[in-house]
Amino acid sequence: MSAREQTAWDDPPVLRTHRVPVTDRQRVPARKGAGHQAGIHPEDEPYYTTGQPAKRARADVELYEPPRMPTVVRKYKPPVTQVAEEVPVRRLLPAHFLLTVFGIFLLVIVLALFLTMYVFPALRGWNDDRTYGYPRTLHVRANVGHGTAAAPYSDFVAENVRGRIYVVEIGEGSTAPTLIHAYYIIQLTGESNDRVAITAITFSDMNGDGKLDMFVTLENGSTFVCYNTGSSFSQQNPQK
Numbered sequence: 001m002s003a004r005e006q007t008a009w010d011d012p013p014v015l016r017t018h019r020v021p022v023t024d025r026q027r028v029p030a031r032k033g034a035g036h037q038a039g040i041h042p043e044d045e046p047y048y049t050t051g052q053p054a055k056r057a058r059a060d061v062e063l064y065e066p067p068r069m070p071t072v073v074r075k076y077k078p079p080v081t082q083v084a085e086e087v088p089v090r091r092l093l094p095a096h097f098l099l100t101v102f103g104i105f106l107l108v109i110v111l112a113l114f115l116t117m118y119v120f121p122a123l124r125g126w127n128d129d130r131t132y133g134y135p136r137t138l139h140v141r142a143n144v145g146h147g148t149a150a151a152p153y154s155d156f157v158a159e160n161v162r163g164r165i166y167v168v169e170i171g172e173g174s175t176a177p178t179l180i181h182a183y184y185i186i187q188l189t190g191e192s193n194d195r196v197a198i199t200a201i202t203f204s205d206m207n208g209d210g211k212l213d214m215f216v217t218l219e220n221g222s223t224f225v226c227y228n229t230g231s232s233f234s235q236q237n238p239q240k
């Protein structure tokens with residue numbers, strides 16, 4: 001009877017690990033496994049953000065950017081929307097209508113009075129100053145039979161002196177006193193009587209004696225007659 005072969009298995013010797021000094025570049029993670037997730041950073045290969053080299057782009061990879069098509073930008077002005085608000089219509093009462101008409105009537109009266117009392121007189125005074133001057137003066141030349149055969153015409157100058165109307169007759173071509181006459185026509189009264197103009201001096205036979213009589217017309221419409229006596233004028237009719 002043969003002896004049974006026996007095989008012995010020896011377990012490998014247990015090696016004791018020595019302590020590794022902890023440095024800034026190598027840290028032994030804790031065996032508790034806290035702070036890590038499976039598959040991201042194993043316990044034996046911790047990840048440190050400090051000291052990692054910067055990643056560079058690969059030279060063999062070309063960045064491709066497709067060409068952009070030209071674009072045209074058009075600005076459209078948005079339409080303006082107008083919202084019409086409905087205004088309530090107020091009905092005009094009869095009393096309000098009468099008051100409005102009465103107010104317009106009073107306004108027209110006041111405007112008419114203002115024009116009559118201030119505007120029209122100012123315009124008339126300005127026109128008289130431009131036409132007749134101040135004092136008011138008027139000159140007329142006529143043949144009334146008072147001159148000589150060589151100089152039959154006479155010059156008539158009418159003037160308003162402080163409200164007194166005078167007419168001066170001067171024979172042309174001679175300075176003899178017999179050919180110079182002054183006629184007092186009238187004394188005017190009222191406000192601004194010195195600004196009443198003599199608008200016209202005309203000659204016509206008034207009494208039918210064949211001689212030209214003198215008519216003096218004022219701005220206010222008054223007309224005064226001076227009768228021709230043959231050598232001068234008089235306000236008294238020689239036939240009466």
